[in-house]
Amino acid sequence: MSHSTSSSALVTPGRGERAVIGIGEFAVTTAVDAEIVTHALGSCVAVCLWDPVTHVAGMLHFLLPESKLNAERAARQPGTFADSGIPMLFQAAYKAGAVKSRLRVHLLGGAAIIGGPNGLDVGRRNALIAKKLLWQNGVLVKGESLGGTDTRTVHLFAADGRVLVTRGREVVEEL
C-alpha cells in the first residue's frame, strides 16, 4: 500500500498496489491493477479520472474551492484547492499518457456536513467549482455522487475505471 510521504502529495501506486490519499493529495497511476482510495470524503470533493486505452487512473481529494483563500497553503499543498489541484491532477495524468478526449471523469463528495469547519455550503461550492473548471477546460463529467449529508469512501480501479463508494465494507454506489 502506498501513502503519500510528502504534503505536496503526488502518489504513484505501482502494480497491484492500493494507494490511500488524504486531503490535498492526489494519485496518478499507470499500473493496470492499482487501486486509489480516499476515506472520509465529506464536504471535500474527489475528482477521479481514467483513460480506458492507457488505463491511466488518477484521483484528487480537495478541500476548498479557491487557492486565493490561503495563498501560503496553496503554495505548500496546491491539491488542497480545486483551482490549483485539478489542473495539477490533469497535467500529471497527461504526463502519464492519458488523453483528454478519452478521459472518464467522476466527481464525488461535496456533502453538507453539519458542524463542518466551513459551514454547510462549502460542499456545494466545491462541487460547483469542480464542474466549472472541467467545463472551462473542455471536459464533461461521466458520472457523479455529490451532496447529501453522508461521508464517502471512494475507490478507483485502474483495471476497468470502476468508481465505488463504500460505507464500511458495504458498496453503496457504483458509478
Added chain:
Amino acid sequence: MSSTNLPAASMTNREALSRALAVVVEESFFAMVDPVPGVVPAVEGSIVSACVTFEGSFSGSLTCCLPRALAHDLTATFIGEEVPIDRAAVNDLAGEFANMVCGRWLTDIAPQSLFTLDHSVVASTNAPSRAPSGLINGQPIWVDLNVG
C-alpha cells in the same frame, strides 16, 4: 407585484423567484446566489438590464439588472471557452439569463399553464437604488417581477 390573478400568494412567488434564480445560477453558471450583507458592495462600471415579457394565464415581465462586469464573467463561464467576449455577446447572455430565470419561475408556479416569452430587451441602466436580490461572485444582482 400584483397577486390578484396569480395562482399562489405573493410571498410564495418571491420564494419561487429566489429558487428559480438560484437554480439557474448553479446549473448554468456554477455559482451560488449569496445573501446580501448589511453593506452592499459598490458597483463599478455600468449596469446591464434585461427584461423579458410573458403572456399566458397571467402576463407581466421579469427584469434582471447586473453589473456589466458580472455579466461578462457569466458569459465567459457559460460559453466555457476563452474567446474574446464582445458587448453583443454579453448583452445576449444577459437576455438569456433573464429568459431562463423567468421560464424556470413560471414553470414552478404555474406548471399547468402555457406561456409565451418574448425576446428579452437589453439595455444599459443605472444601479437600482433598492437592495439587490442577492450577490453572485460578490457582485449584486436585482431581479424584479411586474405582474398584472
Added chain:
Amino acid sequence: MKPLKILIVDDSATMRQFVRRAVQLSDVPIATVFEAANGKEALALFETNEIDAVFTDINMPVMSGPELLRELQRQGRRTPAVVVSTDGSPARRREMEGLAQWYVNKPVRPEVVRDVLNELASSIHD
C-alpha cells in the same frame, strides 16, 4: 458511426454556442454544426443541407420551435428533434409530444446535452 450534422435553433447566440460546445465535446462524431436564430432560418438550412438532428428552443421570434417542427413534419421530414427550453411545464411537454422525441429544460448542464445526443445517435444507427 457516421458523423452527424446537427442544427441548433435558438434566438440566443450564447445559448447556441453553449449547445454547440456541449455537442462537440460529446463522444458522438460530429460532421457539421449549423445554427439558426429562429424557425424560418432553420427551414432555409433544411432546404440546402442534409441535417441529421435538430436542437430547438420553443419561444423564438419570427417562427417558434413548435411551428418549425410542425412544418418539418408537414414536409415529411422525420428528423429527430430535441427541445431545449426554459418551459418545463407538463402542459408544454404535452404540446410537444409527437413533435420532438427529447425534451430538456434550461438551465441545462452540458452533460445532459451529451446524454441526449448519445441516445439520439443510437436511435439513428439502430
